[in-house]
Amino acid sequence: MTRRTLLLSMAALIVATGVGFGVGRMSGQPVGAASTPAPAEGRKVLYWYDPMVPAQRFNKPGKSPFMDMQLVPKYAGDTLGGAGVQIDPARVQSLGVRVATVERGALASGVTASGVIDFNERDVAIIQARAAGFVQRVYGRAPGDIVGAGAPLADVLVPEWAGAQGEFLAMRRVGDEALTRAARQRLQLLGMPPALVRAVERSGRVRNVVTIATPTGGVIKTLSVRNGMTVAAGQTLAEVNGLARVWLNAAVPEAMAGQVRSGETVTATLTAFPGQTFSGRVTAILPQAQADSRTLTARIELPNPAGRLRPGMYASVQFGGLQQPALLVPSEAVIRTGKRTLVMLARPGGRYEPAEVSVGREAGGRTEVLAGLSEGEKIVASGQFLLDSEASLSGVAARPLASGTLAAPAQSLFEGAGRVEQIKPDGVTISHGPIPAVPWPAMTMQFKLANPALAKGIRAGDRVTFTFEQRPAGPVVRRLAHSAAR
Incomplete structure (x- = not known):
C-alpha cells in the first residue's frame, strides 16, 4: 500500500507540472512571473515607461531593464492636447508654486569690473629748447615732482640771441620803423618767447639767458636737463603730465562687453578712500581685447580736482548709467x-x-x-x-x-538734438543735450545708423536733430537732419 501510494503521488505531480507548463506556453510568459498591466479598454497608449526612470520610453510592454518590475502604460488621456499639464489647486501650495507677472521696466547694466588709475595721455606737455645753448642753472626738480604752471626748470644761456637782440636795440635807437619791425620779427623767428622780446624792448638791454618753465601744471614724468650741459635746438628737456583729469582703465569681461557703451556714466570706488564714490564717463572702448584675460579695456575719464587720484591706484567700477x-x-x-x-x-x-x-x-x-x-x-x-x-x-x-511676441520698448522712438562730432560709414558720434524720455543726461555718445544714406550732407560740427530707437545692441538713428539754427 505504501509503495502504491507513493507511485500515485509521483504521477499526480508529473501531470500538474505538465499542465502548468502548457498554460505558461499558451500565455507567453514564464510560470510565476507577474502579469503586465493590461491597457485600459478604449484608451490609447502613447508609450510604456518605468516609473523609477520616467524619462526612458518604450514602444511595447514588458519587463523594465532597470528595475525588477513591469513597464507601465502612459495613456493619451493623461495629456491636455498641447494645453499643458494640470495640477490640483490643492497641491499647488504644497509644491511651493509661486506665480509672477511678465512686466516692463528699466534694466540697468549689471556689469562690475576692476580697473587701475592711469595718466591722462591727452594732457601731456613737452618742454624743448628753442635754440642751442648752455645750462647755467637748474632749480632742483626731479621726475615725479608735482609742479604748477610756470614752474622754472633751468636757466639756459643762448649766445645766438645776444647778437640779434643787440641789432634790434640798435634799430630802435636809429628810429627806422621798418628796420625795427624787421629786427623784431627776426627775434621771433629765432625762437624767442614774446615775453622775452617785450622785456628786451622795455629794458633796452640784451637778455640772452632764458628761464625755461613748465607751460602747465602736473607731474614731471621725465627730466633731461642738468647743470652745465649743452643743449641743442629742439632737444626735449622735460615732459609734464597734467593731473586735473585722470583715466581709469577698467577690464570688462568679453562676455559682458556688449552691455558697455561709450558715453555712459559709471561710478568707481577705491580702497584708498572707503565710503566715497567717484563719478566718471566712458570716453572710449579700446578696439583690442586682452588675449590672456579675455577682457576689453573701457577707458573712463574721472575729474581729479584735489589730485587725490594717483596713477596706479586700484578701483572697482560699476557700469549702469544707461537704463x-x-x-x-x-x-x-x-x-x-x-x-x-x-x-x-x-x-x-x-x-x-x-x-x-x-x-x-x-x-x-x-x-x-x-x-x-x-x-x-x-x-x-x-x-x-x-x-x-x-x-x-x-x-x-x-x-x-x-x-511669443518680440519684446519692444515702451516707447519705440526717441528724439534728441545736438552737435555731430564724428561720422563713420555705419555710425555717428553726437554731443546731445538731456533726453528725459530715456532718461539720459547731456553727453557725447555713438549711435548706429539704420541707413548710411542718413548721413548724406551731414558733416562734423553740424547742429542736428535726430530720432532713434533703443535696441539690445545699442541705439539706432532712424532720422538725422540739420537743425533750424545751423
Whole structure:
C-alpha cells in the first residue's frame, strides 16, 4: 500500500507540472512571473515607461531593464492636447508654486569690473629748447615732482640771441620803423618767447639767458636737463603730465562687453578712500581685447580736482548709467536646458505650459526677455522644475519661440538734438543735450545708423536733430537732419 501510494503521488505531480507548463506556453510568459498591466479598454497608449526612470520610453510592454518590475502604460488621456499639464489647486501650495507677472521696466547694466588709475595721455606737455645753448642753472626738480604752471626748470644761456637782440636795440635807437619791425620779427623767428622780446624792448638791454618753465601744471614724468650741459635746438628737456583729469582703465569681461557703451556714466570706488564714490564717463572702448584675460579695456575719464587720484591706484567700477526699457521676468523663473531656454506659463484652471524664450541681460535678480513672452502673462517663478518634468513626462511640447511676441520698448522712438562730432560709414558720434524720455543726461555718445544714406550732407560740427530707437545692441538713428539754427 505504501509503495502504491507513493507511485500515485509521483504521477499526480508529473501531470500538474505538465499542465502548468502548457498554460505558461499558451500565455507567453514564464510560470510565476507577474502579469503586465493590461491597457485600459478604449484608451490609447502613447508609450510604456518605468516609473523609477520616467524619462526612458518604450514602444511595447514588458519587463523594465532597470528595475525588477513591469513597464507601465502612459495613456493619451493623461495629456491636455498641447494645453499643458494640470495640477490640483490643492497641491499647488504644497509644491511651493509661486506665480509672477511678465512686466516692463528699466534694466540697468549689471556689469562690475576692476580697473587701475592711469595718466591722462591727452594732457601731456613737452618742454624743448628753442635754440642751442648752455645750462647755467637748474632749480632742483626731479621726475615725479608735482609742479604748477610756470614752474622754472633751468636757466639756459643762448649766445645766438645776444647778437640779434643787440641789432634790434640798435634799430630802435636809429628810429627806422621798418628796420625795427624787421629786427623784431627776426627775434621771433629765432625762437624767442614774446615775453622775452617785450622785456628786451622795455629794458633796452640784451637778455640772452632764458628761464625755461613748465607751460602747465602736473607731474614731471621725465627730466633731461642738468647743470652745465649743452643743449641743442629742439632737444626735449622735460615732459609734464597734467593731473586735473585722470583715466581709469577698467577690464570688462568679453562676455559682458556688449552691455558697455561709450558715453555712459559709471561710478568707481577705491580702497584708498572707503565710503566715497567717484563719478566718471566712458570716453572710449579700446578696439583690442586682452588675449590672456579675455577682457576689453573701457577707458573712463574721472575729474581729479584735489589730485587725490594717483596713477596706479586700484578701483572697482560699476557700469549702469544707461537704463533701457525691457520686458522683465524674475531670473529664478528661467530654465536653461543647454539647448534652449524655457519658462512655465501659468494658465487658468491650474494648467501649466512650457514656453521657449530668448533672454538677454540680467541684473538685480531680473532677466530681460527678447522674444517669446508678452507683457502681462503669468509665469511660474518657484517650483517650475517640477512642473517642467511633469510636462516632459506627459509629452507636452513647449510653445515655440515664434508664438511669443518680440519684446519692444515702451516707447519705440526717441528724439534728441545736438552737435555731430564724428561720422563713420555705419555710425555717428553726437554731443546731445538731456533726453528725459530715456532718461539720459547731456553727453557725447555713438549711435548706429539704420541707413548710411542718413548721413548724406551731414558733416562734423553740424547742429542736428535726430530720432532713434533703443535696441539690445545699442541705439539706432532712424532720422538725422540739420537743425533750424545751423
